[in-house]
Amino acid sequence: MTPIPMLALAACLLASATAGAQQLRTGKQDGTGALFGDGDVVEVFVDDSGKIYKELRYHGIIPRIRDSLVPERKPGKGKRAARPKAVPKHTAVTWVGFQHKELFSRIFIQTNRLGRFTMHKPDARHIVVTIDGARIPRRNERRDVITREFKTSVDRVTARRRKGDAEIVIALSREAGYLYTQDGSYIFIDVER
Secondary structure, eight states: OOOOOHHHHHHHHHHHHHHTTOOEEOSOTTSOSOEEOTTOOOOOOOOTTOHHHHHSOOOSOBTTTBOOSSOOOOOOTTOOOOOOOOOOSSOBEEEEEEEEOSSEEEEEEEESSOOOEEEEEEETTEEEEEETTOBOOSHHHHSOEEOTTSSSSEEEEEEEEETTEEEEEEEESSOOOEEEEEETTEEEEEEEO
16 A cells, blocks of 8 residues: 555545545646545544644644643733743643554543542453542533544543542543553553554
């Protein structure tokens, strides 16, 4: 199978949303290349450099690329610098995200400050992350992240309050191993595809 350039995939995905029954040819300038029609599926992966986010529009949190939804304001001429932010009293879950990578699926949890967390697997099809004393203040973070349409063992991710803590439950469609790490205010859970 011939690899398709990322820009061609982006064009394909964007065009498929508006093209209807139209067919789309990607590839070389001479007209050869892959032919995609209505209903065709192209699997796209997140690369470590984040190149896909430059080619496709995504306005959410991207670890180490866009860590905030609010752009930082830089003081201009005659403007005062912004006051330093106060240290938050409580830990809060600020984003729950999913990245489809080539070798694994990544679930990431962003917090405003990371406190103590525990992780366990109560059964073969669930991974539970509990962040002690954390809140989930925005409704967006309490919505399920449904991932079953990707070729992944992750079916969905649910964040909820439970006994004064924040609990993030990763439901799997089949048994799969996982690794996790904490990096700054992020918790990364990498699940076998």
